[in-house]
Amino acid sequence: MAHLNLEQKFETLTPALLFKWLAWILAFATGVVGMVFAFYFTEFNGKFSSQNADWGTFGDFIGGTLNPILSFLGLIALLLTIVLQSKELESTRKELERSALAQEKSESALSEQSKTQIKQQFEGTFFSLLDQHNKALEKISISTGKWTNGRSDVDLVREAVFERPASDLAGAKDALEKKNGLCGHYFRVLYQTLKFISTNVPDGHIGINFNESTIKSAQFAKNEKMYSNILRSFLSYDVTQLLAINCYCTSTQDTYWNFKLLIERYAFLEHMPFTIDSKSNQLLLNTEQFYDQAAFGQSQFKKNPGAA
Template identity: 35%
Template structure:
């Protein structure tokens, strides 16, 4: 602003200076001939001593006037042209200064608009965050009821159920105790719980709000801006677009604030909610989790040595590794949990296959023994054992093909 004012003051002074010089020039042009005329025809002293040799012939004076006019006209025209160029230059500078001022005004208005939009966003964000915290409080109060294991539910995929039951049978684990806080009942029935469903809806809307309002590219690339149209479909393409676009640092600030409110137990539920063996998909939700590395702080109490599935952490990593987490791997960020899960699963799978082979051999030997003692009771036992053997072989084949 100081430079603009200085330029304006300098231009104002120059205009006044040129105006004064122009007026003085006009006065000189009018005064000098008049002065000479007076001296020639009315002042006897000057006439006698200095101007006696000047001609009295009007024709000569006319010729002299033409000469003087012919000489002064180009000079005056040139000076007028210079003045015109200067005026044009001054107008151009004024227009440039005006444009600069308008640009600064527009930029200031844009910043004010951004501040206003950010204030509106923060108002909505913290309002939703308040609702979110209330839901979390409700979930914490009802966590025992939500996570209670119920064997009468048959909603879990049969393959996972058989693996879990086989682990329990082989290691004689007490899988129905209160240590199971998150289990495979929630894995497929999480949407049936109204509080959990409400929780994930609010969480998704908060993350969506962040992406829609703060995804502006600081380098001006408008293609990186997430729009509402990106959420109209819920498929792999939308997941990839939402998860892989440029992330404005401001987005991370608010997503990290939200993530800091989430307990580790809820992070486990988020992971289970977004992955499913059946036809249910949450591609846009997965994209948002990937975008903000939302599971980066997820912790599972996995041991360095393979142990039987005794608690929910063991089940969760087994479940996630079994169904595959490729869709949400970016959501773990710098968390090494996915790599560790794969390593432990491969080791556990090898150990489990070995145990199932031993179990299968025992069942086969038992069948052969019972067949050597044919009677009605043994026939029923043989059928039961053969059924058990068939399940064991099926699990073995499935594991070996993974």
């Protein structure tokens, strides 16, 4: 077995070992006291004196002999106790550090769990709304029956807006409003889905402060654009062109104003061609002057209006 130095022995000190050492110190001290008394009585015939001077000499002898020895042994016992207390305090400190670290990990895990739950709740509602959106989109995109010659609601609204062109966007919006019964429900579902994304996306910056200022200036949350892009991907060229007309408004008090701002925030016109039947359409070209350029994102059609 390797020989341990004094420092290593102190490192291995335990309450049981301390008690053992203190017992040895006490036994040694008792033995020393006994030896001193035995030596004195043996040397001086073991008789008790009646003289004060003899008792004074006896006290000086006992005190002078035992005090240094007992003080030294007491100091050793005190040092051993201090060492053990220091070790226990160090152990307590380390245990508190481990507890604090475990608490931090637990809080971090709970925080991540909470974020995961919030994300799951958001995505559950988002995909439910997306399903409703797609059903509404499908309804207006399929043939409505023999009385319409196989045309869909989208076809009928586009005919009213683009085949009988108005002189400006306001006139086109009026024409679309007259067909509100055909596509109005779809655009309301689209607006509510976009609003839900902006106000409920995890780590979002709009929340309950849904107004013009926050819609324009709030930073995007981590996956906010991803969700809006998923929604945007379901819109056809025809529907996107109608959307550009649908959100035309001139007043911040208009009920469509926030819808317009959401279109700009999420670049919903990025994939909108400015042509109909391969010909540039002036109404669609005019939307460039109405919408902020953010609405068109990185549009290839904006760079080349004749592309389709």
